Amino acid sequence: APQIVNDGITVAKEVDLEDPLENTGAKLIQEVASKTKDTAGDGTTTATVIAQALIKEGLKNVAAGANPVALRKGLDKATAFLVKEIETVAQPVAGEAIAQVATVSSGNDEEVGNMIAEAMNKVTKDGVITVEESKSLATELDVVEGMQIDRGFISPYFVTDQERQIVEFDNAAILITDKKISAIADLVPVLEKVARDSKPLLIIAEDLESEALATLVVNKARGVLNAAAIKAPGFGDRRKQMLQDIAVLTSGQVISEEVGLSLDSVDLDMLGSAEKITIGKENTTIVSGSGNSGDIAKRVEQLRKQLAETDSEYDSEKLQERIAKLAGGVAVIKVGAATETELKDRKLRIEDALNATKAAVDEGIVPGGGTTLIHLAKNLADFRTQLSDEEQVAADIFAKALEAPLCQLANNAGVEGSVIVEKVRDTEFNVGYNALTDEFGDMIAAGIID
Structure with a gap:
């Protein structure tokens, strides 16, 4: 299908010449464009x-x-x-200049320029900004503040807002464990302590089996304890690392047998806490965790070192995401257009503009x-x-x-x-x-x- 294009690398990639010698030259130029895109973004x-x-x-x-x-x-x-x-x-870039850089790189689209500037302002330079295709005609900015975990509630019986089908907690305690909780006896000591405190409780565990889950649901229905549970994000070693991130952000501890902690020995000061928690069917957002800013900064620095040392593109992406969730935030630019051809062109321009703007913030403008x-x-x-x-x-x-x-x-x-x-x-x-x-x-x- 034909494409609308205002981008050097997209044109270069389509060049394929019959003469092998001439094609060598074309491939050389394609390599130049490709390396520039990888390094600078535009x-x-x-x-x-x-x-x-x-x-x-x-x-x-x-x-x-x-x-x-x-x-x-x-x-x-x-x-x-x-x-x-x-x-x-090179001059440092800030304020309105960020929007100007983004506007120029997106083919003089002021709406896009202002949107990218707003996204960068909200999620800071440690944040992650992604570009996705929208189902509607409009191009919109969606900013997720706090840490978003791609896990939703285990049971719909935890829902507190029936209309929006979400769980909302204010000033909640958070139990973080890598264990599978099957017997309610494991949870009783923690539940009793939290109930005395009259705080809602979020449980993040490998899984919650039927007996433990049923008891939580019944306690919630009776108004004894306002609780909800989600499965721990990620898999294997990455899961342990992500639970540790949540612990640092919320000033809690990961209850794990690896460090000699079991559920029956949990004290209230081992639980994390956050000002606001929203749990949907597929995602959980923790806003304003009570973690110490020094500990969070130290954790981010650790992740940055790992990022500098990794060769894997997948690991690099996941580490960047974790840094964003701890230090910045996540913004999604949802690109809308009237036709698929226009949508592809607009998405390409916005990705270019985003990369160029990040480079400008890091290295300055001329x-x-x-x-x-x-x-x-x-x-x-x-x-x-x-x-x-x-x-x-x-x-x-x-x-x-x-x-x-x-x-x-x-x-x-x-x-x-x-x-x-x-x-x-x-x-x-x-x-x-x-x-x-x-x-x-x-x-x-x-x-x-x-």
Whole structure:
């Protein structure tokens, strides 16, 4: 089916040439776009244009007798220099600038820009923002505050709000265990202590078998104890880790035989607590757990170390999710559109915008529209004097390639690219060419940001 596309990598992926030699070149460019997408999340078109200019100028020089090994060394040195230069000129991004970055990356869609900025503001930089397809026409933002566990109530008899079919507890105690609870005798000591305290109780356990479950339901129906139970999230070792996360967040302990704790020895101070708990059919949300902020920070740091060391994409995703649940929050952008084709295009744009915005918050912003690259090319002129003669040729190739994005942008807008490049070269650092208005001005003030 045809696609609406405004994204370099999507176009590049579709190129497949009959001539094997030509196709090698196409695959090289696809690799450039793909690596850029993985590293920065966006900027694939710019990377493609620069790569093409580097190859074109590089091959021209090799054909004229330049040493390819020396060229490669020179390009590597020039790249390292340019990366440092960009780090020096990058400005931190905050407030309205976050929305501007997101707007530019989503193809100048202000609604999306503001939505991404709002999501990042609510879940903080440790949070997780995901993009999903919506069943409706509208694009909406759904923010889950607190920790969401993908487990719902074990029995519908626990429901406290019949209309919404949910369990709602305020200032509740939480029993966290990795055991399967089968006999009610195991639970009686805990239930008696909590009942004296008049607090609702959430039980998180591997499972609750019929006798224990029936007793809880009967006690709730009689008004003796307001309780509910859910199964522990995850499986195997991951389950133990997730229970530990919940314990840290709620200032409780995991009741486990591995650490010498059994249910009959549980004291009230071993239970976690939270200001608000909402349990649905499929999810449970714990808001404002009473965990110590220092302990939570320490736990997050541990998870970050594990994240840095893992090679598995699946583990990395799960660790990121756990960090978000402890430190930030989870936001879901639900993308709506009138047709499937439009939906795919919009979802792609929003994912690009989200990645670019995260990169901007982490590393800062620079004037967009190819402007920064033109000014960096000027800096290469000073740097090239530190290189050998053959490596200097590589620096010159790079300087010329850095002009390519602005040149292409101007040509696409119907003006002479080389003239625009010369004009921008003679201006101040922030000043560039706005193709939309056909004027020169401060790019950051105009919201044209990279």
